[in-house]
Amino acid sequence: MSGDVEILTTLKIxxxxxxxxxxxxxxxxxxxDKFDPNLPSTIGVDFKTKTLNxxxxxxxxxxxxxxxxxxxxxxxxxxxxxxxxAILVYDVTSRNTFSRLEAWLNELETYSTRTDVVKMLVGNxxxxxxxxxxxxxxxx
Numbered sequence: 001m002s003g004d005v006e007i008l009t010t011l012k013i014x015x016x017x018x019x020x021x022x023x024x025x026x027x028x029x030x031x032x033d034k035f036d037p038n039l040p041s042t043i044g045v046d047f048k049t050k051t052l053n054x055x056x057x058x059x060x061x062x063x064x065x066x067x068x069x070x071x072x073x074x075x076x077x078x079x080x081x082x083x084x085x086a087i088l089v090y091d092v093t094s095r096n097t098f099s100r101l102e103a104w105l106n107e108l109e110t111y112s113t114r115t116d117v118v119k120m121l122v123g124n125x126x127x128x129x130x131x132x133x134x135x136x137x138x139x140x
Contacts, residue, residue: 008057010049012082015065016104017089018097022124026089027065080111085118092123 015023024046028034031048046065051058064079086108090097101121108117 005058007051007060010060010062011084013061013063013085013087014079014083015063015087015089016108018100021089021091021097023089024065026122026124027063077111080108081113083112083117084114087120087122089122089124091125093125093128
């Protein structure tokens with residue numbers, strides 16, 4: 001989009017989930033249409049914007065990529081504040097990352113300043129699915 005387009009609104013979207021589920025890769029693919037298999041773990045929070053044309057209106061998405069590591073959880077209240085949407089991400093090859101989604105959802109509900117946050121669930125790393133699909137190692 002050109003730089004002189006009037007932005008109708010800016011929506012704050014969070015990407016949350018356990019460490020190494022591919023949150024940063026999702027963000028990079030969506031905003032820059034790139035993939036880096038050696039992307040380092042996010043420290044704290046990363047932030048990118050993307051402007052979309054929706055029904056003839058320019059809407060800016062401010063997307064916050066949050067670190068999944070426990071040591072960065074003290075930052076949580078500040079980046080949940082004012083979010084209109086959250087993408088909860090898990091790794092389809094890791095049952096633990098799916099099981100931990102409830103904790104992420106609880107954290108979102110605890111720290112969010114809005115009651116109408118739109119939530120989306122994304123199962124990531126479908127390209128990494130083990131050849132032998134067993135209930136213990138595969139979620140789909």
